């Protein structure tokens with residue numbers, strides 16, 4: 072066997088290239104709390120990839136959790152790899168250095184499984200680069216028994232169809248138990264001497280319902296380009312594949328010893344996840360929909376993770392992480408006890424929360440007890456009252472104004488407001504309302520604080536309709552109209568003499584959103600577009616300095632030339648109820664009919680309350696998954 | 710309702726001078742990377758640091774003359790202020806254990822003498838040039854030493870800047886070829902600490918511009934020593950009989966008396 076050579080460290084060869092690239096430290100590993108497991112003693116070897124630069128990927132919680140969960144198992148080894156920047160990519164090609172792990176610098180091709188965590192679809196081309204550098208055939212169909220299984224996870228994996236040709240499998244939902252089940256199945260299969268080769272290992276994963284294996288499904292199309300149906304090709308493969316849901320977060324206090332990178336990253340802090348899921352039901356929000364139901368970590372569970380994590384890392388800042396952290400049922404007690412505990416120390420706490428209410432301001436005040444009150448962020452998301460009804464963001468203008476007044480009065484100097492542009496049914500007027508709202512915020516803020524130096528930053532993201540949300544049927548706004556509306560908003564703010572100078576505006580052009588839309592709601596035919604765009608040089612598409620809309624447009628034209636569909640068809644076209652969506656056979660737990668009704672309610676501008684506190688709206692998650700919403704009992708924090 | 714920050718200044722009761730190494734793959738760390746790693750290691754190790762006053766208090770650490778990103782070093786120095794009495798050897802062990810392997814704490818000495826930074830008058834660099842025969846390196850070095858001025862351009866924060874490498878070179882030599890080994894010239898250069906600093910990269914740039922020496926692969930560079938020039942005491946022999954002292958000697962002696 073040539074395994075030894077194939078799995079040997081490439082560091083001696085890589086080392087000669089590192090003086091020639093930007094920020095070489097990102098490629099050497101050596102993080103505090105990185106784990107070394109003996110290669111030869113391991114029965115199942117994983118490499119996890121976050122398909123973006125190290126500075127973005129290293130802090131990723133999902134990867135850090137699975138890295139630790141896997142390495143804790145006897146006989147299991149897990150290393151990490153990240154996207155290399157184009158400067159190193161070019162040198163690696165020139166000097167024949169394969170994609171490597173940062174832990175022991177082994178080639179990724181030497182592992183049993185390459186697990187890739189996609190938070191965003193804009194990482195797809197980086198997967199192709201890694202496969203290609205790793206000498207793993209890009210198409211799953213071309214891989215042999217010696218190649219790793221390429222398995223996708225993360226939010227974008229809820230519609231893996233656009234990358235189905237490049238994947239051996241996809242895992243939906245929480246990864247902790249899923250990676251262990253995959254490991255067990257592969258361990259058993261290897262122990263039996265790998266009967267049936269690669270195909271059999273995949274069959275076992277699919278038949279157990281652990282992972283979705285695209286190759287076992289056939290997609291049939293109608294003459295007009297829509298999908299006719301998606302059919303399993305074997306009897307022992309389920310028609311629909313369900314997501315994994317981890318129920319008791321307290322039993323999974325990961326990461327216990329978070330990695331501390333040597334290189335500077337986008338999050339120079341430690342994070343503790345305080346709950347998973349969100350029940351607010353904002354209709355645009357894929358994260359909120361696919362992570363239902365809410366599962367809280369207990370107060371004592373959070374407190375011990377904070378204490379242990381700080382000891383293990385030496386970080387100075389702890390973020391209490393979740394989709395909407397102010398919604399933890401014991402958040403007030405939690406922030407007070409943590410603020411008491413770390414008062415006078417150099418440790419600071421942060422809470423990512425953009426809830427528009429006074430309570431949120433109280434929390435922020437508590438957390439900034441002994442620090443500076445620089446900026447607070449609120450997310451009304453929609454500029455007009457009508458728009459907020461459509462998206463089910465239940466914030467009235469009065470709420471917003473009262474909340475920011477409280478914040479400015481409490482000494483905060485800067486308020487950031489987050490909105491979206493391109494929401495369903497949006498008109499020019501809805502977007503211009505953002506300018507009016509921002510003016511009102513400054514006017515009331517000056518009154519409440521008695522100062523003129525307060526500021527408000529308006530930050531605008533382009534809306535991209537996502538699978539498994541009520542807006543999955545919506546037509547996406549074309550980028551030309553998006554840009555026109557944003558320009559009109561900018562002019563309206565600039566034209567304001569009284570308040571305009573106190574208002575900052577941040578936005579991006581609409582083009583990347585169009586490609587994100589293509590990749591989000593695409594089907595298997597979009598894989599050809601991705602491959603074509605990648606061949607033409609697409610890399611790091613989430614970075615504006617690397618993204619090239621022209622390249623993607625050309626790739627779409629060429630790759631779809633023989634199909635009745637095109638870029639517009641995938642993005643700006645509204646879908647009908649009867650259309651089979653590419654991800655309908657993937658079960659996020661949400662009832663399709665409930666989503667459709669919610670979409671219809673949106674068009675009627677109707678709201679749905681938070682189901683954690685009010686009666687349940689039958690979204691389907693709790694029934695189907697046999698789960699229930701877990702709100703920590705009041706006593707459990709003691 | 711907004712409380713005022715209770716940020717008091719935590720003054721140092723003792724200072725320690727630390728010599729540490731930057732080795733192996735960690736030579737690719739920038740100085741900022743090292744600073745973050747050190748501050749976190751000090752917290753993990755529970756060292757009772759003194760803090761500066763102000764809204765964002767900083768631990769009392771002063772760095773001297775850090776080696777550039779990409780170069781290894783056996784002789785980096787820094788000074789910390791602590792808020793409670795500590796034992797030097799205990800500190801050395803704790804900080805070394807808390808730092809990632811490759812950032813290695815070699816010596817900790819209680820600071821009791823002034824003007825430490827002024828003692829770092831020169832550095833001795835070892836520059837390995839794989840695939841370059843020793844005689845070629847020797848010829849290039851001879852040509853460089855024969856000039857009185859060797860200006861090179863370097864990118865700095867605010868544009869390009871020309872610096873003269875030659876006057877900063879106090880001594881230099883090339884180790885003789887080891888028979889039977891693949892060619893790898895080893896240069897040793899003693900460079901004066903000047904502002905703007907003359908780095909090993911600048912010396913290589915000068916060898917290129919003066920003598921056309923173009924190494925086929927990137928050089929491997931290590932700072933071997935830093936110290937006062939021409940102190941005979943505890944000194945080390947370097948090319949052309951040049952003497953470089955130990956910058957911690959004064960503190961070590963003061964501590965023992």
Ligand code: SF4
Nearest residue numbers: 349351353356359394
């Ligand atoms: S509050 Fe709304 S936008 Fe935020 S995570 Fe929950 S559903 Fe999504």
